[in-house]
Amino acid sequence: FFFQAEDGIRDRSPSRGLGDVYKRQRLVGKEFNDGQMDGLFAGTPPLEALRFLVHEAATVRSGEEMGTKVIMVNDVARAFFEAPAMRNICIEIPKEDLSEADKRHDKVGHLRMSLYGTRDAAMNWQEEVAKEMRKWGFTRGQYNPCLYYHRQRNLCTFLHGDDFATVGTREGVQWFKSTLESRFEIKTQCIGPGAVAGGWKKVAGTATGPAPTTTQGQNMQEGSEGRLLNRVIRVTPAGWEVEADQRHADLIVKELDLEQAHGVIIPGEKEPRRKEGEKDEELDPAEATRYRGITARANYLAADRPDIMYSVKELCRGMAKPTKEYWHKLKRLGRYLVNTGRTVMKYDWQGHEREVTGYSDSDWAGCRTTAKSTSGGALMIGGHFLKGWSRTQNNVTLSSAEAELIAMVKCSAELMGMRSAMRDWGVESSGVVYADSSAALAIANRKGAGKLRHINVSSLWIQEKKDLHDLEIRKVLGTENPADLMTKYLTRSVMDTHLDFLSQRRESGRARSGLNIQGASTREAKNESPSTTPIDQTQTPSELTSTATGEVISTCVGDDWIRGPQPHQLWSRPWTGKTLFQATDGIWRAVSHKNARRAFITPRQVAKLKLPLGVKWTGSRCTVIHPVTCTSACGATPSANPHHAPPASKGQLGHTRNSSKDQATIFHSVGWPLEPVSPHTGGGGGVRL
Numbered sequence: 001f002f003f004q005a006e007d008g009i010r011d012r013s014p015s016r017g018l019g020d021v022y023k024r025q026r027l028v029g030k031e032f033n034d035g036q037m038d039g040l041f042a043g044t045p046p047l048e049a050l051r052f053l054v055h056e057a058a059t060v061r062s063g064e065e066m067g068t069k070v071i072m073v074n075d076v077a078r079a080f081f082e083a084p085a086m087r088n089i090c091i092e093i094p095k096e097d098l099s100e101a102d103k104r105h106d107k108v109g110h111l112r113m114s115l116y117g118t119r120d121a122a123m124n125w126q127e128e129v130a131k132e133m134r135k136w137g138f139t140r141g142q143y144n145p146c147l148y149y150h151r152q153r154n155l156c157t158f159l160h161g162d163d164f165a166t167v168g169t170r171e172g173v174q175w176f177k178s179t180l181e182s183r184f185e186i187k188t189q190c191i192g193p194g195a196v197a198g199g200w201k202k203v204a205g206t207a208t209g210p211a212p213t214t215t216q217g218q219n220m221q222e223g224s225e226g227r228l229l230n231r232v233i234r235v236t237p238a239g240w241e242v243e244a245d246q247r248h249a250d251l252i253v254k255e256l257d258l259e260q261a262h263g264v265i266i267p268g269e270k271e272p273r274r275k276e277g278e279k280d281e282e283l284d285p286a287e288a289t290r291y292r293g294i295t296a297r298a299n300y301l302a303a304d305r306p307d308i309m310y311s312v313k314e315l316c317r318g319m320a321k322p323t324k325e326y327w328h329k330l331k332r333l334g335r336y337l338v339n340t341g342r343t344v345m346k347y348d349w350q351g352h353e354r355e356v357t358g359y360s361d362s363d364w365a366g367c368r369t370t371a372k373s374t375s376g377g378a379l380m381i382g383g384h385f386l387k388g389w390s391r392t393q394n395n396v397t398l399s400s401a402e403a404e405l406i407a408m409v410k411c412s413a414e415l416m417g418m419r420s421a422m423r424d425w426g427v428e429s430s431g432v433v434y435a436d437s438s439a440a441l442a443i444a445n446r447k448g449a450g451k452l453r454h455i456n457v458s459s460l461w462i463q464e465k466k467d468l469h470d471l472e473i474r475k476v477l478g479t480e481n482p483a484d485l486m487t488k489y490l491t492r493s494v495m496d497t498h499l500d501f502l503s504q505r506r507e508s509g510r511a512r513s514g515l516n517i518q519g520a521s522t523r524e525a526k527n528e529s530p531s532t533t534p535i536d537q538t539q540t541p542s543e544l545t546s547t548a549t550g551e552v553i554s555t556c557v558g559d560d561w562i563r564g565p566q567p568h569q570l571w572s573r574p575w576t577g578k579t580l581f582q583a584t585d586g587i588w589r590a591v592s593h594k595n596a597r598r599a600f601i602t603p604r605q606v607a608k609l610k611l612p613l614g615v616k617w618t619g620s621r622c623t624v625i626h627p628v629t630c631t632s633a634c635g636a637t638p639s640a641n642p643h644h645a646p647p648a649s650k651g652q653l654g655h656t657r658n659s660s661k662d663q664a665t666i667f668h669s670v671g672w673p674l675e676p677v678s679p680h681t682g683g684g685g686g687v688r689l
Contacts, residue, residue, distance in 0.1 A: 029091055029117035042122035045146040045158040047303055048379070048387040048418060050228060051242065051345070052425070053167040055384040056156055057192075058240045058347040066349055070192030072166045072173040072220070073228050077185040079162035083114040083124035091115065122161075129159055136179050141424030143417070149425045150176075156425040165228055170194070177220055188214045191226040193235050210513040225513045231304065232511040239348035244304030246510060247517045248297050249341040254517070255294050256334040263339030265492045265585075265612050267311035268332050271368060279325045291322040294330060305343055306502055307495060308333065309390040309486045310376065317392065339585060339612070342510070345385055346503040353382040356418055358433045359476065360411035361483035362393075364400040371396050375407035376486025378502060379418055381429075385502045386418060390486035398454060401439035405459050408435050408444060411483075412462050412471055433462075434476040444473050508587055583615045 057069045076082070090108040101107075114121040130140050133148050138157070141147030148157040155168040155176060164180065166173055173190065180186050189211045211223025225234040230245040253259060283291060295315045302312040311333050318326035356379060363374045373393045379386040391410065397403040415431045422429055435441055444462050449455045465471045484490065485498040499505070510516070580588045 027094060027115065029115040031118050033119070037119060040120050040123055042126050043144060043146055044160055045144055046421065049144070049147065049158050049421060050165065050231065051347075051384070051386050052422065053156060053158070053165055054233060054240050054242055054347050055381055055386070056167045056425075057235075058349055058384065059352055060349055061352045067193035068169055069167055070170055070173055070190055070194070070222060071226075071228070071233060072164075072168075072177065073189040073191070073226060074164040074166075074177070074180055075187045076162040076164070076180075077187070079184075080114045080116050080121045080125050082184060083121070083128040085111040085114050085118075086120060086124055089115070089118060125162070126159070132183055133157075136176075139424075141421070143420035143424050147421065147424040151426060154426075160229060163229070170222075174220060181216055185216050187216075188218075188220055189226045190220050190222045191224065191233050191235060192222045193224075194222040225511070227513050227515075230515065232513050234511070234513075239346065239350075241347065242304075242345045243342065243507070243511060243514075244301055246342050246514050248301040249337045250517050252294055252298055252301070253334055253337050253341070255290070255297075256331060258331070258334045258338055261335055261338055263337075263612060264332065264335045265339065265615065266489060266495065267308045267336040268314065268329060268489045270489050279323060281324045283322045283324065283327060287327070288322045291327060291330060292319055295319060298330075298333060304345070306378065306385075306388045306485055306504060307340070307343065307499060308336070309388055310374070310488065311336075313374070313390040313392065339587065340506050342507045343499075344505050344507050346505060347384050348503070350382045350384070354429050356381055356386075356415055356422075356429050356431050358411040358415040358431065359481055359483040360404070360407045360433060360435045361478075361481050361487050362400075362403040362407035362437075363487040364397065364403040366488060367392070373397055373403035373406070374487045375403075375410045376483045377407065377411040377414065378482055378486070379411075379415060380502070383503050385504065387414065388486055388502070389414070395456075399439075401437060401443060402452070402455060402459075404435060404437035404440035405443050405455070405462075407483075408433060408440055408473070409459055409462050411435075412465060416465070416470065430472070431470065432472045432474055434474050434481065436476050436478040436481045438475070441473060441475060506585065508585070585615050 053071060057071055060066050089111040091111060093102055093107065093109045097109075111118075114124040126145065130145070133140065136150075137152060138148040138150050138155075141149070144158075146159045148159070149155070150157075150168075150172075153168060153172040153175065155166055155172050157164055157166040157176070164186075166176055168176070170192070177186075177188055191211050211226040212221045214220055224236075225232065227233070232241075232243045232245075234241040234243075282288070295312070295318075298308070298312045299316055302309045311329070315326060315330055315333065318329075358377060358379050360375070360377045362376065365371045366374050372395070375391045375393055376389065378388040389410075393403065393406055397406065411433050412431075415433060419429050419431055443450075443452065443455075444466060447463055447467075449457075449460065462471070462473075466473060478484065480501075482498040482501045485495060485502075490498070578590050578592045580590045582588050
């Protein structure tokens, strides 16, 4: 075989800095698929394997101290070159190594090691790793060949491409790091409670920062936050956290041109009113390609976001022939991500749980076009979320009991697979499936189809598993079943209830270890900031004041929205203002004004109008005023004379401006007005900021 070698791979990853695009050289081959070749399989671990490692780190077994386990991530450099080539392969010699004698004799190169781009390179690499891991005392998983377990040192490891992820004690992962370095060239990150201020034994205080990356031979340094498969993993005093790659949400919003759009609080609505014909009107080829690309990105994001699983599943049904109706659904999801671009999975400290619980639900004939049902489910260990799914059933069912039974079979199969993966890591467990349908539970608890002669025999598989005591089946109330989140569109309050049960929470801002999309540091359109430091819900008014630039103006302010605005108060025209309100979803929303006085006395009703349905004002607000620089053409210049308000009672204001520098000044009023003090000007009470 002859292959053309290439060099100059362009890496678009922004991990070395905001928006950086750099190049690295790598020799790759180009092999064409000219026939079927058996034995080229190279597997990857399931996503729930990553979450199980975090679950293990957050699990405190009897005899263990809290915070003794860490997660280590190792990246192998030039991984495929470490695996011997298993076929007789020749390549054209790269021009950098081609000599005159090689040209005269028309020589080619014979591969001794696996080359990137050849069809069996990934398989050769995995087999080389398996051989070395067996030497080091690891057992390779039977359910998934990418899982490894060291029984003596209690290390759970998985291999994803050229990345190792391991959970264990500090001594155990340190031994494994040294062992890997003896064979491969690696980079290492270690995430653990030791980086939390106050000591890892007590696990108290605030996290210090992201885990530093150490190279070959350097001592491992522990950090409180890192990345694994571009997901952010974080340890806190309460436990561990995992969150999805936020760049996908940012890109979806950007590709839909929704950066300046208003957000919504739910990702979709059932059968909204549309113009006649939109359901059947197909998109043009260019728009259809755009739809498929954005939907595919949303599908990748949905694996870590239970709140959008059902919405994305519905979008994927339109991949073959996208229509205007599906495009509107996609825009709706984008508007939801404008407000909820980031969610976090919580893995709080908990004891050892031997039971894997599965929650199953279905929406019978939920699709009005095809009358097909949707199966939804979730797997958990205690309070730790492992996996969720939303699937359209293959066939039309004749009753809700049949639809629920099919959903239970799907949940049972996923649960059995999770138990098998845990067994590869030396963890034995039992399984329980919860469902809210009494009819489906009755079918699963008896033998045979009975009078339900139309039931597919494969749906009765769950009866056998129950008789063999591989599974238990229990009843759960419909209002307490979190799988309902994956079967239909729900109201915001019900969504919040189920997300809390699944240990999920919404967040604003960005993770410290999170990556940014190329050419943007944050989503400026979403969170407007009055200063160089973005405002988030964790900052206090004193912190915001300390980050404000410019000279503070001596001000006497009384923010009393009960009394309402006072129209006779005077402010100089060269000043503009902006009032920012913090809502219960953690997002600051702004109301801009042409003069500073209106910014201070923005009525409470205006704040309510800026909030979406279901979101309330927290009582915190921030006021920003900017001096407007005027030239002689304006006919006026910023005045340095003090402006006074007439004597007033509580609720009126006056101010004295010391200078007219073109800088921003920030004032804050959190909740009820601050303690009154003697005002600088006029009589009556006020508040000094």
